[in-house]
Amino acid sequence: MGRIPTAELCRYLLSGQLSRRGCVHLRRPIAATAAWHPTTRPLQPSRPSRARPVTTRSFASQAHNAGANADTLDTATSSSLTPPRAPVPPVVALRKQLKEQKKKKKKKNVDNQTVPGWELTVGIEIHAQLNTARKLFSPAAASFNDPPNSHVALFDAAVPGSQPLFQPETVIPAVRAALALGCAIQPVSRFDRKHYFHWDQPAGYQITQYYHPFARDGRIVLYARDGIAPEDGDRVEIGIRQVQLEQDTAKTTAHPGGVHWLDLNRVGLPLIEIITLPQIRHPATAAALVRKVQTLLAAVDACVYGMEAGGLRADVNVSVRRAEDAHAPAGPLGTRTEIKNLSSFKAVEDAIIAERDRQIAVLEAGGVVQGETRGWSLGSTETRRLRAKEGEVDYRYMPDPDLGPLVIGDDLVAHLASSLGVLPDTEIDELVERRGLSSKDALSLTTLDNGARIQYFYNVLGALEERLGLGGGDADGDQRHALLAANWCLHELGKLTELPSELGMTRDGECRVPSADLAAILSHLHRREITARVAKELLWCVFRGEIATGGVTQAIDEHGLWFKELSEAEYAEIADLVAEGETKVLGEFLRFKQGKAKAYPHGKLMFLVGKMMRAGPEERMDPAAAERIMRARIEDVYLPAMEAGV
Structure with a gap:
């Protein structure tokens, strides 16, 4: 060929x-x-x-x-007759086909938030691994990525005669998490045994707090900026029934031939289980709640691993009922099914949609929804049955005879509450109202890198304000420097690498681009001493280590990168050059001036400005100045000449 x-x-x-x-x-x-x-x-x-x-x-x-x-x-049909050709379907470019497929995929979940005539009810159980050095009931290290079975105490392996030894330091992150969720801390709580037999639970039971949890009656508020369903409006509040301490199970790794390997490093790791009330009505809101919980736990340093790293998992309970039953006084909820171990926000939303549609199809066909535990695989379109749903009787809950009550003093709760810091919602509101950021950018700053990106932003902003002599903020309310810092901390920094981990962002807000160096670049850019192109090149050099720490200004001097802007006359000369022969484009401005067009032709203006930037020395031109002068030349020179017929 x-x-x-x-x-x-x-x-x-x-x-x-x-x-x-x-x-x-x-x-x-x-x-x-x-x-x-x-x-x-x-x-x-x-x-x-x-x-x-x-x-x-x-x-x-x-x-x-x-x-x-x-x-x-x-x-009549004959071999001697030649039929006309069949109509050829119109050719659609491959690029357009891919674009349409992507658009349909994006709209899929947006259109699937409700089903006419039916009401969805969802409750969520979120399991989050606490940020502790030791396990919940043994002194073994809380390992996450160490070699398998390298941190296993006798109790973790359920060796006969071994006893649980509660580690008091595990209470600290648990209480911080419960306070962030608005819960009331119980002065006395107790541990229970939840019995079930599976290879990932060596003892045959799990120690949890079913009857007397350490925290109750919380709430979490979700806003439109959090990604809730449009049907929920601007704000929705979800109640939290309880937060309980419990131990994790072993990690199972499947291999061909029905072989499973167990890593007991994870056995006994301290978890909190957050149980919401069944008040969620839309799949997108459920995913937004899990995302918000992860952000809150990271903000108060209760959890260091999110869903993407396996440190947070969600089980969702789904039921449906007809809309007329929902409006009846004290109408009962439908039979619920539980979908276990969802490990991404998208999986939460997609699994709820699939299970909701399955239950509706069963009920519309005259069937009965069975209470059961179901599973979900990424990329699938339907849930699958795992086993019949266990109840309280199946688990045979009983107080643990080897553990006494957990007593949490009011002084500890008060101290942790006072040192909790600013929660994400308060921080976002301040970034929007005081710093002028958009809600989207403020939310991104608070969620990226488990809260480290917002700290990096504050480091850059503080150093930038010091260089600009603003003393902690502009007195006249001008926050252009804050918007500039936010844009570069989010977008320009993100362009340096496809893998955020390569930035090396630390908890104290530093990375491969030191905050002081980025502040130095932005201070020169803010004063219009360098161009945006030069600023981006300097950022790349700092990231690659080609500029020593603190050497940004020296590098600008050595390479002659200072911005020497054109004069007004030079700008005007370039504008006249690029406007020559653009009679049709300039005619759009004349039509607007004469009232024949409703909107100012801003796109045509930017077209001419773009020609100016290409025609002149880019390293000496400022786009804003070029736009200002081109606009003035159009209004003061070109349009009067056209009206005069020159």
């Missing part, structure tokens, strides 16, 4: 055009045209053969044998 020229390959990929050069064209078989019925013109017979004259009767006979209508000659 010959090599396809690059030009032909581009035409195929971008516009769907395929060259027929060298292709073999086959005539369509007669049988394939038997059902064809021409409507535009009658068929004409071919030239008669000498051996057998062709008559109208023979045509009708042929049409009858072909299964067509013998009353008309139009339906």
Whole structure:
């Protein structure tokens, strides 16, 4: 097979055009045209053969044998007749097809938040691994990525005769998490045994707090900026029934041939289980709640690993009922099913949608929804049955006889509450109201890098304000420097690498680009002493280690990168040069001036500014100045000349 020229390959990929050069064209078989019925013109017979004259009767006979209508000659089929080509479907470029598929995928969950005539009810149980040095009931290290089975105490392996030894330091992050969720800390709580037999639980039971948890009656408020469903409006509040301490199970790794390996490093790791009330009505809101909980736990340093690292998992309880039942006084909820171990925000939303649709289909077909535990795999379109749903009787809850009550003093709670710091919602509100950031950028800053990015932003902002001599903020309310710092901490810093981990962001808000160096770059950019292009090049050099720490200004001096802006006259000369011959473009401005167009042609203005930036020395031009001067030249010079007919 010959090599396809690059030009032909581009035409195929971008516009769907395929060259027929060298292709073999086959005539369509007669049988394939038997059902064809021409409507535009009658068929004409071919030239008669000498051996057998062709008559109208023979045509009708042929049409009858072909299964067509013998009353008309139009339906006769013969090898001597050539049917017209079938209409060719319009060619759609591959790029457009991919764009449409991506658009449908994005709209999928937005359109699936509700089902007419049905009401969805969701409750969530979130298991989060606490940020502790030791396990909950043994002095073994709380390992996450160490070699398997390298941190296992006797109690973790359920060696007969071993006893649980409660580690008091595990209470600290647990209480901080409960306070962030608005819960009331119980002065006395107790541990219970939850019995079930599985290979990931060596003792045959799990120690938890089912009857007397250490925290109750919390709430979490979700806003539109958190990504809740549009049907929930601007704000929705979800109640938290309780938060309980419990131990984790072993990590199971599946291998071919039905072999499973167990890592007991995870056995006994301290968890908190956050149990919400069944008050969630839309799948997107459920995913937003899990995301918000992860942000809160990271903000108060209760958890250091999120869903992406396996430190947080969610179980969702899903039930549906008809809308008329929902409006009845004290109407009962539908039978619930539980979907276990969802490990991403998208999985939470997609699994709820799939299970909701499955239950509705069962009920509409006259069936009964069974209470059961179901599973979900990434990329699938439906949940799968795992086992029948266990109840309280199945687990045989009983107080743990080896552990006494857990007593939490009011002084400890008060101290932790006072040192909790600023929670994400308060911080976002301040960034929006005081610093002028958008809600989207403020939310991104608080969530990236488990809260380390917002600290980096504050480090950069503080150093920038010091260099600009602002003393902690502008007295006149001008926050352009804060917007500049936020933009670079989010977007320009994110362009340096596809993997955020390569930035090396630390908890104290430092990374491979020191905050002091980024502040130095931004101070020169803010004063218009360097161009944006030079600033980006300096950022890359700092990231690659080509500029020593604290050497940004020296590098600008050594390479002559200071911005020497054009004069007003030089800007005007370039503007006149690029406007020459653009009569049609300038005519749009004239139409607006004469009232024949409703909107100012800003796009045309930016087109001319772009031509200016390309025509002049970019290292000496400021886009804002170019726009200002081009606008002035249009209003003061070009339009009067056009009106005068010059």
